[in-house]
Amino acid sequence: MNRDSAALIHSRETFIAGSPSTASADVATAVLTDAEYELFAEIGRSRRIQEGQVLFRRGELGTTMFVIARGVIDLDFGEDLVGKRLGPCEFFGELGLLIGDHVRSADAVAASDGLLIELRHEEFQRLVDCDPGLVSYFLRRAILRVVLNEQSLIRRLRRRNEELESALDSLYAATHQLNQTEELVRTDELTSLYNRRGLTLHLQEFRKLGMPNSMGLLLIDCDRFKQVNDEHGHLIGDRVLQGVANILRSVAGPDDLACRLGGDEFCLLMVAENREEVMRFADFVVSTAQGLMQMVHGAPLMCPLSVGACLVDPTKDWNDWYARADEGLYRAKRMGGNCVQWQDHDAELTSA
Numbered sequence: 268m269n270r271d272s273a274a275l276i277h278s279r280e281t282f283i284a285g286s287p288s289t290a291s292a293d294v295a296t297a298v299l300t301d302a303e304y305e306l307f308a309e310i311g312r313s314r315r316i317q318e319g320q321v322l323f324r325r326g327e328l329g330t331t332m333f334v335i336a337r338g339v340i341d342l343d344f345g346e347d348l349v350g351k352r353l354g355p356c357e358f359f360g361e362l363g364l365l366i367g368d369h370v371r372s373a374d375a376v377a378a379s380d381g382l383l384i385e386l387r388h389e390e391f392q393r394l395v396d397c398d399p400g401l402v403s404y405f406l407r408r409a410i411l412r413v414v415l416n417e418q419s420l421i422r423r424l425r426r427r428n429e430e431l432e433s434a435l436d437s438l439y440a441a442t443h444q445l446n447q448t449e450e451l452v453r454t455d456e457l458t459s460l461y462n463r464r465g466l467t468l469h470l471q472e473f474r475k476l477g478m479p480n481s482m483g484l485l486l487i488d489c490d491r492f493k494q495v496n497d498e499h500g501h502l503i504g505d506r507v508l509q510g511v512a513n514i515l516r517s518v519a520g521p522d523d524l525a526c527r528l529g530g531d532e533f534c535l536l537m538v539a540e541n542r543e544e545v546m547r548f549a550d551f552v553v554s555t556a557q558g559l560m561q562m563v564h565g566a567p568l569m570c571p572l573s574v575g576a577c578l579v580d581p582t583k584d585w586n587d588w589y590a591r592a593d594e595g596l597y598r599a600k601r602m603g604g605n606c607v608q609w610q611d612h613d614a615e616l617t618s619a
């Protein structure tokens with residue numbers, strides 16, 4: 268026995284005198300048996316350490332195992348994994364000893380001044396030669412310890428995974444709710460068409476993505492709608508407004524936009540090349556409303572509609588388009604309603 272190992276064994280004895288029980292090996296806490304400690308102290312070298320000293324860092328390669336003779340070592344596994352504090356007679360870094368170059372899975376830092384026993388991979392054979400039975404027992408324990416650590420890590424990762432999955436579910440639900448809320452904010456409750464805000468947002472998106480080259484606009488207003496409400500009640504009035512929305516939905520293509528601007532006023536912005544195309548839409552709207560009016564006797568499904576129609580200039584804004592279509596609508600109303608009036612680009616605009 269050299270002077271170092273005698274000192275180490277003395278440290279061990281000092282520790283045993285003040286410790287509750289170290290007679291049997293404890294797999295979970297990695298406390299060495301007396302015989303193991305003595306063997307490691309015999310073969311290994313002593314190393315003094317100071318508080319705060321780093322023994323190794325996570326990710327570094329290492330070939331050394333350490334046994335604590337005196338003092339305390341903190342192992343930090345990083346992220347949110349629980350760290351470990353090891354005391355006298357406990358060992359760490361054993362895979363370095365057993366398999367040689369091994370990537371450290373924790374930072375090992377001295378939490379107090381102390382004394383360690385260092386055993387390098389090259390010394391493993393000497394340990395085996397000295398006491399094969401003891402080393403084989405130690406090996407079994409070391410492997411069991413690694414397996415237990417792995418299992419506990421897997422359990423923690425599973426729990427973490429479940430927590431992440433549940434957080435992800437909540438996130439999906441919140442996103443879904445947000446989308447629904449956004450949709451509600453854009454949508455008219457009674458008719459499920461876009462409302463004014465929906466139209467504004469849609470026009471903003473249109474401008475971002477690039478406007479179609481040629482578009483037409485219909486401005487549609489119910490004729491004498493107040494009378495429907497007064498004579499048949501608000502619910503029937505609502506049904507008529509929903510009927511108008513259905514006509515617009517049925518005629519709108521995937522790139523067209525049907526919208527309830529408010530009250531009994533609607534619009535349909537459509538991709539159209541020329542006046543004829545826009546007028547086809549407008550005539551369809553007015554004649555379908557006329558057809559529906561003839562279908563029922565009693566509470567009305569529909570009322571006559573006035574429509575102002577025009578082509579819009581994609582370089583101008585909504586207010587310009589609206590004013591143009593409204594000019595046509597105004598004339599349609601003046602003519603007694605139930606008809607379409609075309610508004611040309613070049614015509615002088617008067618205020619609505």
Ligand SMILES: Nc1nc2c(ncn2[C@@H]2O[C@H](COP(=O)(O)OP(=O)(O)OP(=O)(O)O)[C@@H](O)[C@H]2O)c(=O)[nH]1
Nearest residue numbers: 488489490491492493494496501502504505530531
């Ligand atoms: N049932 C129902 N009525 C509504 C709704 N929103 C607005 N109104 C009514 O629609 C009516 C619109 O009246 P006016 O603007 O005078 O229009 P109008 O009676 O069609 O008159 P003209 O357009 O000149 O033919 C008002 O009486 C509003 O109370 C709604 O959501 N449901």
